[in-house]
Amino acid sequence: MAQDSKPRVLVLGGTGFVGRNFVHYLLENDLVSKIRVVDKVPPQMAWLNQQHRESFTSPLIEFKHGNLINPATTEDAFIDSDGHDFDYVVNLAAETKYGQSDPVYEEGIIKLSNTCMKAASNHPNIKMYVEFSSGQMHSTDKKPVKEDTKCEPWTHLAKHKLQVEKELSNYPDLKHIIIRPAIIYGLADRQGLTPRLMIGAIYKYTNEKMKMLWTKDLKMNTVHVVDVCRATWHLFTHGKSGEIYNLCDKGDTDQGEISELVSEIFSINYDFVGSIMSNMAKLNMSSMVEDINDSHLAPWADACQKDDISNTPLNPCIDQELLYNKHTYLDGSKIEETGFRYLYTKLKIESLREMLQDYLDLGLFPKCLLSGETHFIRPDDGEEYES
Structure with missing residues (x-):
């Protein structure tokens, strides 16, 4: 495939744990013609390892420093330096630390995500917008939680993520998918394992x-960050808009x-x-x-x-x-109905x-x-x- 015919991807929060791994995955597999990374933490200050540092030196990457709570900054992020829209967008930028106060989550999750969703809705050429949520939407040890299980989020972070999920319905013309991961582990993990x-x-x-x-x-079910990256790319083109997908390996980790x-x-x-x-x-x-x-x-x-x-x-x-x-006890099989297969089936x-x-x-x-x-x-x- 010619380089200019490959998609252009916008990664919001791209120097974080999943973001840096996703950027590396896209480049390593030669999947894109351009990546714009937007984050308030520049790569030089993000504690990147050698392979991730090398990825961020690629000529295909355009890094933009900015706080996505700011509407003007966010709107500017959605148009690249050549004046083009992006084909696919993934939001990994929201607050991910546990134990924060409600005001911190209201600004760092709800306000930020709404600002990003609103900006995305102004660009009808976006083929898919992926919002990362939380796998802590229900606690049970009886059977794995499916995507349609009634939500009873058990962390403050998950409660605010659920509100973002609901507010996505305010943008009916925005093609979107919600991902609820189990405990993510892998290179650059700080809060999972x-x-x-x-x-x-x-x-x-x-x-x-x-x-x-x-x-x-x-139950402490897991999913490897490489499979998270693979699943995100897969869902850009194989996921159904408006759907929620759990990501969880087969290991039933406890x-x-x-x-x-x-x-x-x-x-x-x-x-x-x-x-x-x-x-x-x-x-x-x-x-x-x-x-x-x-x-x-x-x-x-x-x-x-x-x-x-x-x-x-x-x-x-x-x-x-x-x-x-x-318990973090998830059924991650729904995405497999779209043709996806986990590489890391067990911790x-x-x-x-x-x-x-x-x-x-x-x-x-x-x-x-x-x-x-x-x-x-x-x-x-x-x-x-x-x-």
Whole structure:
């Protein structure tokens, strides 16, 4: 296919986790004639690894710095430097951090997404607009949640994402698709499975048993970021406008499986406190979560200091909402009816090792956590732990 006959793609939030992987996927597979990336974080400040940095130097990429909450900035983003519209648009720009206040989500999710949708509706040549939502729309361990299950979002982030889904109906002429992913993992993941890797390394560092709330059966279904990228591209042309598609692999991942893989990587022991103790902890959940995160932060800071890491985007804290007995249990088969097939059908230890090694190579993850030759003295009790 001639280069100029290939589609032009607009990636909103393109230097984020999924965005950078999607840009790399499009270029690696020679799928597009042009990509415009719009983000408030420029590539030089986005902690890109080598392969992603190289992708962002491609002559096919046009980076535009901007805050998509601003209507003028957003409208300008939808017309490229040659005055052409884009064929496909994906919105990955909204707030993705958990535990934020309602005003932060109202601006960073609802206002931003509405601004993008409104701008897109002014460009009838757009063939498909993809809005990324959340897979936390319903919690159950009975059977996998399908796209038509009644929504009862269990995080504040998901509640605001659901409102965006509903407001898409205000733009009936905009061809659009909604994606609800399970827990996304892969290179550059910071909030999916990476915190579990960090905590595993910390328990190796302190020579303690890793303990988790609830039981091994807590559903934590997953999807690899490469399959997320493949699915997004596939849905541009094979998805049905107005439809919602879950993205979830075949592994039926749960907390027990993730903990087993993490313990194997770091050679640590682990256990679950069980439902009774966890329910008792819920009575003072805020204080307990603060104590847990503080216990992780101290050795993490100590290890970063030892390895002269003064700045890293990684944080071993897990938000309180993600520590409740809430399941991420999705049926990701609907997209397969359109001809899509998952490449990463199950979470494997090789993927977690690859994620860890990527951060080690970037100098963002302290190597001394893994060396087995360090010791940490907890500041609260003075007791020394050797590993």
